[in-house]
Amino acid sequence: MNEDHTQTAAEERIELDAGPRVKPFYTAADLDEERGEERPGEFPFTRGVGPARQRPLIKFYSGLGTPEQSNLRFRKLAALGVEEIQIAADLPSQIGYDADHVMAAGEVGRAGVSISSLRDMEVLFDGVGLDSLARVSMLGNAIGPIALALFVALGERQGLAREDYVVDLQNDPLKEYYARGTQFLPVEAAVRLAVDVVEWCAENAPHWYPLDACVNHINSAGAGSTAGTAFAIADAIAYVETLVGRGLDVDSFAPQLQMFLDEREDFFVAVANVRATRRVWARLMRDRFGARDPRSMALEVTAYGHGRETRQEPRNNIVRIALGCMAYRLAGVQSMYSASYDEALWTPSDEAVVASARTQQILGLEQGLDAVVDPLGGSYYVEALTDEIEREIVAQLEQVDAEGGAQACIANGYFRNVIAEGAVRRQGRFERGERATVGVNRFVSAEAALPAPKGPVVDPEVERLQGQRLAELRAERDGARVEAALAEVASAAREDRNTVPAVLEAVRAYATIGEICDRFRAELGEWTPDQQF
Amino acid sequence: MAALEHTPKVLVAKVGLDGHDVGARVIARGLVDRGMEVVYTGIRRTPEQVVAAARDEDVDVIGISILSGAHMPLLTRTAAALREDGIDDVLLIVGGIIPDDDAAALREVGVDAVFHPESTIDAIADYITEALGGRSGADAQREVGR
Numbered sequence: 001m002n003e004d005h006t007q008t009a010a011e012e013r014i015e016l017d018a019g020p021r022v023k024p025f026y027t028a029a030d031l032d033e034e035r036g037e038e039r040p041g042e043f044p045f046t047r048g049v050g051p052a053r054q055r056p057l058i059k060f061y062s063g064l065g066t067p068e069q070s071n072l073r074f075r076k077l078a079a080l081g082v083e084e085i086q087i088a089a090d091l092p093s094q095i096g097y098d099a100d101h102v103m104a105a106g107e108v109g110r111a112g113v114s115i116s117s118l119r120d121m122e123v124l125f126d127g128v129g130l131d132s133l134a135r136v137s138m139l140g141n142a143i144g145p146i147a148l149a150l151f152v153a154l155g156e157r158q159g160l161a162r163e164d165y166v167v168d169l170q171n172d173p174l175k176e177y178y179a180r181g182t183q184f185l186p187v188e189a190a191v192r193l194a195v196d197v198v199e200w201c202a203e204n205a206p207h208w209y210p211l212d213a214c215v216n217h218i219n220s221a222g223a224g225s226t227a228g229t230a231f232a233i234a235d236a237i238a239y240v241e242t243l244v245g246r247g248l249d250v251d252s253f254a255p256q257l258q259m260f261l262d263e264r265e266d267f268f269v270a271v272a273n274v275r276a277t278r279r280v281w282a283r284l285m286r287d288r289f290g291a292r293d294p295r296s297m298a299l300e301v302t303a304y305g306h307g308r309e310t311r312q313e314p315r316n317n318i319v320r321i322a323l324g325c326m327a328y329r330l331a332g333v334q335s336m337y338s339a340s341y342d343e344a345l346w347t348p349s350d351e352a353v354v355a356s357a358r359t360q361q362i363l364g365l366e367q368g369l370d371a372v373v374d375p376l377g378g379s380y381y382v383e384a385l386t387d388e389i390e391r392e393i394v395a396q397l398e399q400v401d402a403e404g405g406a407q408a409c410i411a412n413g414y415f416r417n418v419i420a421e422g423a424v425r426r427q428g429r430f431e432r433g434e435r436a437t438v439g440v441n442r443f444v445s446a447e448a449a450l451p452a453p454k455g456p457v458v459d460p461e462v463e464r465l466q467g468q469r470l471a472e473l474r475a476e477r478d479g480a481r482v483e484a485a486l487a488e489v490a491s492a493a494r495e496d497r498n499t500v501p502a503v504l505e506a507v508r509a510y511a512t513i514g515e516i517c518d519r520f521r522a523e524l525g526e527w528t529p530d531q532q533f
Numbered sequence: 534m535a536a537l538e539h540t541p542k543v544l545v546a547k548v549g550l551d552g553h554d555v556g557a558r559v560i561a562r563g564l565v566d567r568g569m570e571v572v573y574t575g576i577r578r579t580p581e582q583v584v585a586a587a588r589d590e591d592v593d594v595i596g597i598s599i600l601s602g603a604h605m606p607l608l609t610r611t612a613a614a615l616r617e618d619g620i621d622d623v624l625l626i627v628g629g630i631i632p633d634d635d636a637a638a639l640r641e642v643g644v645d646a647v648f649h650p651e652s653t654i655d656a657i658a659d660y661i662t663e664a665l666g667g668r669s670g671a672d673a674q675r676e677v678g679r
Contacts (some may be wrong), residue, residue, distance in 0.1 A: 014635045091549070091550035091551065091552075091601060091603075092550060094550075095550055095577075097550075102579075103550065103577075103579070104550075104612070105606070105610075106551050106603045106606030107549050107601065107603045110601055110603045111551075111601045111602055111603075112601045157588055176552070179555075179578050180553070181551070181552010181553060181554060181577075182550075182552055221553075221555045222555055298594075310651075311650070311651070312647060314605075343631060344650075345630070345631065346602070346632055347602065394562055419555065420555075420558055420559070420562070423555045423558070423559045424559055424562060424563075427559050427654065428564070428653070430653075431653045431654070431655070437646075437651075440651055458602075528573055529575035529576050529577055529578075531572075531573050531574055531575040533545070533557070533558040533561040533562060533571070533573040533575070
């Protein structure tokens with residue numbers, strides 16, 4: 001392993017977290033002679049989705065406490081120049097429990113904002129038009145049709161046509177079962193709901209982004225970015241196969257799919273991973289799924305500017321995050337979140353959020369990072385690393401295929417095992433001091449330990465307030481309309497029809513997330529946690 | 534590791550809705566590697582379910598992993614449920630993203646130790662061995678991994 005700052009023998013290789021073992025230098029001899037010239041905007045899109053310069057949208061994941069509290073933060077973000085806001089909803093909302101459910105106790109408004117119904121969304125976006133941002137967004141991994149319906153119904157309430165705004169959903173349930181943990185339905189049912197969203201958007205909102213296959217949590221859980229990318233692509237294959245199985249032409253929906261890529265351990269791997277993934281995706285869409293539209297093959301990418309942030313000396317994280325953002329800018333992603341420097345401590349303070357937004361803006365405007373498409377293309381090292389990561393992603397994908405695909409790998413524990421082994425390997429490297437973290441296991445100094453400003457406090461009243469709001473809502477709304485809409489949700493689920501129209505009507509009637517999810521649970525069954533480790 | 538009279542039995546648990554359980558699994562595996570008996574109850578358990586499992590499994594230690602920020606209400610409930618069940622001789626330890634002020638408050642409500650993400654598994658195992666070996670020891674309550 002690498003000793004910091006020491007000379008190594010000319011042939012000694014360093015093993016990167018993502019897998020490749022890199023040499024001290026690279027030359028033209030390391031390039032693939034058969035490749036020929038690749039150009040941005042041309043198959044296989046290694047160098048980017050288009051030939052024109054473009055700047056990634058600045059995207060923030062935000063939400064805490066009550067909708068009122070988060071609305072204030074949203075307004076501040078918009079004023080800072082943030083272009084896409086992704087609602088961070090609390091865990092009850094993500095898992096389909098209302099704020100007054102027994103399982104929600106202690107969690108309401110904690111890891112995100114409490115949302116139980118369209119009423120909460122109206123407050124959350126009060127004074128922030130959905131069309132005032134380039135895109136609006138929500139994870140909705142386990143509740144995809146509801147997340148979609150909340151934005152459709154809120155747009156209607158704000159007097160907007162669907163053409164006026166852009167909705168961007170993660171809606172990627174498969175990785176929840178092995179890397180993130182908000183699943184509550186059986187796997188098959190969750191895939192079906194996610195795919196309902198893609199199908200509905202293909203027909204009704206072709207400019208929206210209904211699903212991104214997400215590497216972020218798989219990598220950080222332990223798989224590493226290379227295996228993580230292969231697993232996320234395998235998840236995407238499962239969704240695409242389901243859609244094609246419904247009779248949809250792949251070109252009718254594939255241009256709307258994205259991937260959320262992630263590498264936090266190595267700057268050049270982050271760049272090469274994006275380039276390699278675009279190449280793998282283009283071949284997959286063309287050769288495996290028979291896509292003909294270049295837009296189906298050109299993968300749009302979102303990413304999160306992160307380093308390995310630490311609790312200690314939190315301001316150092318500004319540098320880590322900036323480097324993560326810089327790698328993704330050089331790689332040519334379409335939208336980018338950036339972490340805030342105090343995220344390892346708590347939900348970000350206003351000051352940390354400002355620093356994060358400014359990091360992206362400074363990188364974009366002040367140093368020419370966006371002046372040329374794929375500026376690292378042609379680097380011996382970056383090209384060789386791109387090729388190596390591509391080969392390893394393809395090899396991992398073949399392994400997943402041999403296991404029977406993503407759903408089989410969830411059922412037989414393959415994904416879980418790779419992640420657990422990777423997590424143990426990272427912990428071992430950390431414990432042996434091989435994984436350098438400045439201020440934690442290198443150059444530790446009491447002098448450097450300046451505290452960060454505290455994060456926002458969750459009002460201890462939030463649970464009671466949200467419960468009270470729900471009681472009022474249930475008293476005020478048209479109960480008969482709600483009951484009829486919920487019955488229709490149940491029959492759509494039971495009869496294997498696309499659930500989005502029924503869910504949309506229920507959301508418009510102010511049915512709650514919990515009520516809709518209870519119908520799903522009753523009709524589609526419930527996931528039960530396993531106890532293996 | 535100092536010799537104990539019996540193999541320590543540890544219940545590793547997630548409480549509340551937080552689904553990030555890699556840390557819990559890594560620690561469960563690590564404690565097994567260090568000779569302990571480990572039971573893991575999986576994600577999304579209520580404090581009452583965890584305490585019932587601890588009683589049924591007759592464990593020496595409950596190790597709760599929590600990263601969602603809901604540690605104060607959920608650990609307060611866990612400690613209270615342990616007292617109500619009369620099994621408050623069980624060592625209750627917590628790992629996760631816990632601000633220092635909250636770590637102090639958690640010890641007030643009955644948590645024996647708080648570990649941060651950069652704690653080593655050896656540090657956790659050593660703490661358990663030491664605390665179980667000298668339950669009457671004055672320094673059984675401390676914070677490790679700062």
